[in-house]
Amino acid sequence: MSNETLIRVIDGNPDLSFLLSENKKLFVTDENIFGLKSLEGFFRKFSPVNTQDFSKTDISGNTRDTDNFIISGNTHAALYSFENNALVVIKAGEKYKTIDTVLAIVKAALAFSLTRKDFFTTIGGGVITDLTAFAASIYKRGARLEFVSTTLLGMCDAAIGGKTGCDFEDYKNITGTFYKAETLYIFPSFVKSLSEKEYISGLAEVLKTALLFDKKLFALLENEKDKVLSRDDKTIYKMISICSKAKAKIVKKDPTEKNIRMLLNLGHTFGHALESRAGLGVLTHGECVAWGTCRALDLSRSIGLCSDAYYERVKKVFASYGYETNKVHPKFTDSNAILETMKNDKKNSSSKIRVILQKGLCKNVIAEIEDEKLLSVLK
Numbered sequence: 001m002s003n004e005t006l007i008r009v010i011d012g013n014p015d016l017s018f019l020l021s022e023n024k025k026l027f028v029t030d031e032n033i034f035g036l037k038s039l040e041g042f043f044r045k046f047s048p049v050n051t052q053d054f055s056k057t058d059i060s061g062n063t064r065d066t067d068n069f070i071i072s073g074n075t076h077a078a079l080y081s082f083e084n085n086a087l088v089v090i091k092a093g094e095k096y097k098t099i100d101t102v103l104a105i106v107k108a109a110l111a112f113s114l115t116r117k118d119f120f121t122t123i124g125g126g127v128i129t130d131l132t133a134f135a136a137s138i139y140k141r142g143a144r145l146e147f148v149s150t151t152l153l154g155m156c157d158a159a160i161g162g163k164t165g166c167d168f169e170d171y172k173n174i175t176g177t178f179y180k181a182e183t184l185y186i187f188p189s190f191v192k193s194l195s196e197k198e199y200i201s202g203l204a205e206v207l208k209t210a211l212l213f214d215k216k217l218f219a220l221l222e223n224e225k226d227k228v229l230s231r232d233d234k235t236i237y238k239m240i241s242i243c244s245k246a247k248a249k250i251v252k253k254d255p256t257e258k259n260i261r262m263l264l265n266l267g268h269t270f271g272h273a274l275e276s277r278a279g280l281g282v283l284t285h286g287e288c289v290a291w292g293t294c295r296a297l298d299l300s301r302s303i304g305l306c307s308d309a310y311y312e313r314v315k316k317v318f319a320s321y322g323y324e325t326n327k328v329h330p331k332f333t334d335s336n337a338i339l340e341t342m343k344n345d346k347k348n349s350s351s352k353i354r355v356i357l358q359k360g361l362c363k364n365v366i367a368e369i370e371d372e373k374l375l376s377v378l379k
Helices: 037-043 099-111 126-141 152-158 188-193 196-213 215-223 225-229 233-253 260-265 268-278 285-302 308-320 335-342 371-375
Strands: 006-009 025-030 069-072 075-082 085-090 119-124 144-149 166-168 171-175 183-186 353-360 363-369
Touching: 006 233, 025 099, 025 126, 037 188, 069 099, 075 099, 085 099, 099 126, 099 166, 119 126, 126 144, 126 152, 126 166, 144 152, 152 188, 152 196, 152 233, 171 268, 188 233, 196 215, 196 233, 196 260, 196 285, 196 308, 215 225, 215 233, 215 308, 225 233, 233 260, 260 268, 260 353, 260 363, 268 285, 268 335, 268 353, 285 308, 285 353, 285 371, 335 371, 353 371
Parallel strands: 006 183, 025 085, 025 119, 119 144, 144 183
Antiparallel strands: 069 075, 075 085, 166 171, 353 363
């Protein structure tokens, strides 16, 4: 297992045939990616696998599955193969970011007799990379791992840094590990195929990164909105390049989030609480991070860290991209419940809630804040 991730940015349409292996490899994707026109040729190589061909012991000793589906709890995952390469296709969306899905991936790897020297290769966005990386990290105490990121959010944030995990009950990413991919393949052309909702979700993480580390990127987002929203090729490449380098630099300094990496959670403590309370999957991760970032900056202003002018400037930029910026989000209006959920955030280390605040653009502060101050920006 490598200590660092090699990031390869590849121009042009995505042809993933180079990833096929003579050794055993398990590809993992979801139903949405499986249906992409740009990957039709690649996925067409794979044929359905009849799981009746596997013995019970090959599938963790559980009841034999039927047709080409493998079952773990409430999760059904479809199985395919091509030569020594296997493919498992899971359900799409935050709703399926569960331990059952992680175990379905593990069952597929076990059914194909993968060793810890073989690769788990994930093709998808942040949900898929988190789930597959978690499965790889616990399979035989750690198999090899590589990513093909297909979303702006993944390319700029989620696929970089080695965080893995799944949701549990109403809590976002509450179970997981730190486990880095050996290689991350980025095809910026995938961004063109994203829905508007998914693209805007990814932009929230781009905005977050700009606020934290790059004044020029923030100026681009503030002043060249037409190029950003039209998905201009050069603009997309610039956003991905700046964000991926910024996150990789921070992660290299602090791989397990003991100090400076905490800065990457700007907006996330508020945002994850909203995401959980509204119902996982009701709002996109980016929508919640955008709202949470505005709450963090409102808090910064209220305790005298940043100026009114800075808060209003940033709020205006977020609003211009259609994000909710008001204190109370219309999808969940119980401020006390938001606060209680924030108390269970995995980043807290005391009775106070840890949040990332700002004195100004690229001037960041890690702070622990009392309940009443947090409530003041939620009501």
